[in-house]
Amino acid sequence: MKNIQKIENVVKISNSYKLALNNNNLTASLAGLEPTLWRDGKYDIFSLIAELKTNNTFVDITTNGSALLPFSDKFIGSGLSKCRVSVHSFDQKTYSRITGKNNLNNVLEGITRCSQNNLTMVINRVLLKGFTDDIPKGLEFIQKTNINLKLYDLWWVKRIDENYSKYYIHWQDIVSKYITENTSHTEVKYVNFHRNRIIFHLKNGGSVDVKQFNAEQHQRINKCKNCVFNNKCKETFASYIHVFPNGHLTFCNLREDIHLDLKPMLDKNISETELSNYLKSRFNEVIGSDWQKRLKETDLRFYINEACNYKCSFPNSEGYGSLWCLSSIRTNESWNTINNFEEEKTANNII
Numbered sequence: 001m002k003n004i005q006k007i008e009n010v011v012k013i014s015n016s017y018k019l020a021l022n023n024n025n026l027t028a029s030l031a032g033l034e035p036t037l038w039r040d041g042k043y044d045i046f047s048l049i050a051e052l053k054t055n056n057t058f059v060d061i062t063t064n065g066s067a068l069l070p071f072s073d074k075f076i077g078s079g080l081s082k083c084r085v086s087v088h089s090f091d092q093k094t095y096s097r098i099t100g101k102n103n104l105n106n107v108l109e110g111i112t113r114c115s116q117n118n119l120t121m122v123i124n125r126v127l128l129k130g131f132t133d134d135i136p137k138g139l140e141f142i143q144k145t146n147i148n149l150k151l152y153d154l155w156w157v158k159r160i161d162e163n164y165s166k167y168y169i170h171w172q173d174i175v176s177k178y179i180t181e182n183t184s185h186t187e188v189k190y191v192n193f194h195r196n197r198i199i200f201h202l203k204n205g206g207s208v209d210v211k212q213f214n215a216e217q218h219q220r221i222n223k224c225k226n227c228v229f230n231n232k233c234k235e236t237f238a239s240y241i242h243v244f245p246n247g248h249l250t251f252c253n254l255r256e257d258i259h260l261d262l263k264p265m266l267d268k269n270i271s272e273t274e275l276s277n278y279l280k281s282r283f284n285e286v287i288g289s290d291w292q293k294r295l296k297e298t299d300l301r302f303y304i305n306e307a308c309n310y311k312c313s314f315p316n317s318e319g320y321g322s323l324w325c326l327s328s329i330r331t332n333e334s335w336n337t338i339n340n341f342e343e344e345k346t347a348n349n350i351i
């Protein structure tokens with residue numbers, strides 16, 4: 001049995017976080033592994049969205065899109081402020097080799113139907129070297145549907161270390177090759193603490209969006225400067241707040257060892273005010289005295305279950321070291337990785 005987050009806990013954490021930040025415009029992001037598979041007794045994903053919205057929280061979701069077409073009416077009527085769909089290739093063969101599924105057309109049809117019915121749709125795409133020839137097809141699709149395509153560099157994790165350089169390609173290479181010639185104008189969205197966003201507005205509608213890693217910012221943040229993954233990581237500490245089904249709240253993708261354990265408090269059914277006070281004091285300790293300003297730029301993301309119907313892997317590789325989906329990295333593995341790295345660092349002085 002895979003772990004899930006209970007509906008009352010997701011709502012309680014989200015309300016307490018909102019209270020701690022004094023932020024009435026909070027968006028809770030529902031993600032990983034595949035949120036549409038989430039169930040808590042009689043509740044499904046649409047009940048969870050409705051419950052968060054009843055609590056005056058905006059909600060968005062990241063999904064692989066497999067439920068989009070069959071449940072398009074529910075998605076359209078759900079009140080989601082945004083729906084992100086992972087489409088890691090616009091070529092059916094490559095898509096199948098990555099995901100193990102043959103339903104690309106179905107996913108794209110679901111995106112089109114939802115977009116035509118005014119649900120804001122975004123496509124997330126992780127770039128894999130050698131498997132980007134389909135980008136023009138993708139550009140055609142996003143221009144036709146007038147939606148946004150987000151390009152992500154492959155994220156390093158220890159288990160894909162051997163494959164990493166083989167499949168890594170910087171988004172800049174893709175922008176130069178395919179995007180620039182289709183761009184009417186470029187916009188940069190600046191933030192103070194994390195990564196700026198560059199948006200390429202396309203001539204025929206739609207846009208392409210990338211995040212720009214800021215190495216100087218990385219060095220200014222103590223947690224990052226002294227981190228064992230400093231030269232592998234492309235984000236900054238506290239650019240995401242993640243909450244996992246085991247009750248751990250973390251501050252970045254690679255350091256699950258730096259976390260708050262909310263489970264004992266949730267088990268005791270503490271009040272939202274008490275939980276909010278706990279968060280305030282711990283954020284101050286872990287992030288620093290400017291935590292409120294920094295978290296204003298941060299997404300609150302719930303990994304609501306530990307199940308997925310896809311197995312996103314490198315197209316030409318098999319096995320454990322081929323599973324690159326960042327969402328599938330779970331606590332024990334992350335901690336072991338950190339311990340191994342600490343040992344290697346001491347033994348070889350390599351980092």
Ligand code: SF4
Nearest residue numbers: 224227233236237252
């Ligand atoms: S893993 Fe976390 S602490 Fe380490 S450099 Fe990245 S953001 Fe900073």
